Amino acid sequence: MAGEYRLLLENAQQLVLVCGRGEKYLLQAGAERLAVLRHASVVVGRDGYIKAVGQADAIRNQFSGASFERVIDCSGKCVLPGLVDAHTHPVWAGDRVHEFAMKLAGASYMEIHQAGGGIHFTVEHTQKATEEELFSTFKHRLERMCRAGSTLVECKSGYGLNLETELKMLRVIERAKRSMDIGISSTYCGAHSVPKGRTATEATDDIIHNHLPKLKELKLSGEIHVNNIDVFCEKGVFDLDSTRRILQAGKDTGLQINFHGDELHPMKSAELGAELGAQAISHLEEVSDEGITAMARAKCAAVLLPTTAYMLRLKQPQARKMLKEGVIVALGSDFNPNAYCSSMPIVMHLACVNMKMSMNEALAAATINAAYALGKSDTHGSIENGKQGDLIIINSSSPSSHGHVILCSSTG
Ligand SMILES: N=CN[C@@H](CCC(=O)O)C(=O)O
Ligand SMILES: [Zn+2]
Incomplete structure (x- = not known):
């Protein structure tokens, strides 16, 4: 896919979507099974919204002709929603x-x-x-x-x-x-x-x-x-x-x-x-x-x-x-x-x-x-296509270990 994008977070060890099917909230059972992709990437457009989420290989192929203002190699790291x-x-x-x-x-x-x-x-x-x-x-x-x-x-x-x-x-x-x-x-x-x-x-x-x-x-x-x-x-x-x-x-x-x-x-x-x-x-x-x-x-x-x-x-x-x-x-x-x-x-x-x-x-x-x-789960709170590109990267391969936030990107 050609075009210009703001951000590519590439090949995260774990991309913790939290949820991925447009859920507005998670009750107990849903929270126990959070949506997670391994070796995955996410693309944020110039408007600050998420344009693609998926396996790193698939995203690399899909966006082979695209240019990004910033590419961050997230190998070994974990990406979560802000x-x-x-x-x-x-x-x-x-x-x-x-x-x-x-x-x-x-x-x-x-x-x-x-x-x-x-x-x-x-x-x-x-x-x-x-x-x-x-x-x-x-x-x-x-x-x-x-x-x-x-x-x-x-x-x-x-x-x-x-x-x-x-x-x-x-x-x-x-x-x-x-x-x-x-x-x-x-x-x-x-x-x-x-x-x-x-x-x-x-x-x-x-x-x-x-x-x-x-x-x-x-x-x-x-x-x-x-x-x-x-x-x-x-x-x-x-x-x-x-x-x-x-x-x-x-x-x-x-x-x-x-x-x-x-x-x-x-x-x-x-x-x-x-x-x-x-x-x-x-x-x-x-x-x-x-x-x-x-x-x-x-x-x-x-x-x-x-x-x-x-x-x-x-x-x-x-x-x-x-x-x-x-x-x-x-x-x-x-x-x-x-x-x-x-x-x-x-x-x-x-x-x-x-x-x-x-x-x-x-x-x-x-x-x-x-x-x-806050009445904002249509646009915030998970990593899904169309939502705001509010993402954090932690320098840890798992969201639950003692990683530090190394980048916190909010599109406001
Ligand atoms: N309980 C009322 N309000 C605040 C405390 C505010 C304050 O003590 O200044 C609260 O949520 O804890
Ligand atoms: Zn209060």
Whole structure:
């Protein structure tokens, strides 16, 4: 085949497609049998999309007359789809390392929050920071994520709470979306905490009557395009009723529902998410059995966050039960000032050790299923013709050994 192409990754020892038949997600059985080709190659076109995947010999013959901007010999190496991080809070100012000492001394996450620290501390500093300062630290954080293999990252606002600062955060995320070689799914999380001096009902009304209409206006003018809506549905933060009102209003504005639920207390968040048609719910350490059943039925992804349970010494989310019941299990780093982990390989490792997921389940959860949680599994999360050429090469012949990412190519 003649023509000009961007990239040829040639003769990988293992080309881990994850899936290869247009699957939108993998349940337990599918995750156990990931699609893998040996001695295989992949071609990415100049538009950044995958044009061919197959045995190295067949690709060599098929593209014998073609030219490539870059050819990489992947002999002895392993190629995987770029990792997808389905939950991060990466835009903020103000270090909270002092709270780590408080937690080690026995304070709980909620005790610190209720005493005006935690999210409130970060909000105070983020409100004062300039857009430029926020962008500069955010950019470095994204670069670190990319170096660890993430090529698509969900990024939340939520340390502004007032409209002005929420928009500042969303503008920063939008700027990265347009200027950086990493995919971003942006989330409006104005209901991350109840602002000091307000009730949850007042905050809910403000979000519904002021924040969401403004987001709609900015979308129409092409200034900011947000993908998801999030609420921290938790005892002492937003109760089930306020959560329902905000999520429904967000959905009516055209946003995908993707929210924090059942983290510290059982809230029936999973049941609510399934009823509202949520694309995903994160955390779920305290999910009920009925909630798990409802999520499986509604094809609502569970975004599990092993760093949070580790950092806060919470009980682990019941990954095994969710998988057994047919829930789509995805993973996220939950990168935030309280859980400073930008590496999806570490997240996958924690998921295996602490949540008892198999290595293949963790890989499916950090690729195709995380892409599904963001409504992007048509274009991301596996190595298939027509998908974005987001690929990582590791200097190891097997995806599960201790290889390092040596190239992370994202077409943004
Ligand atoms: N639980 C709520 N939000 C974050 C933590 C944010 C913070 O503490 O700054 C989470 O997902 O873990
Ligand atoms: Zn979070």
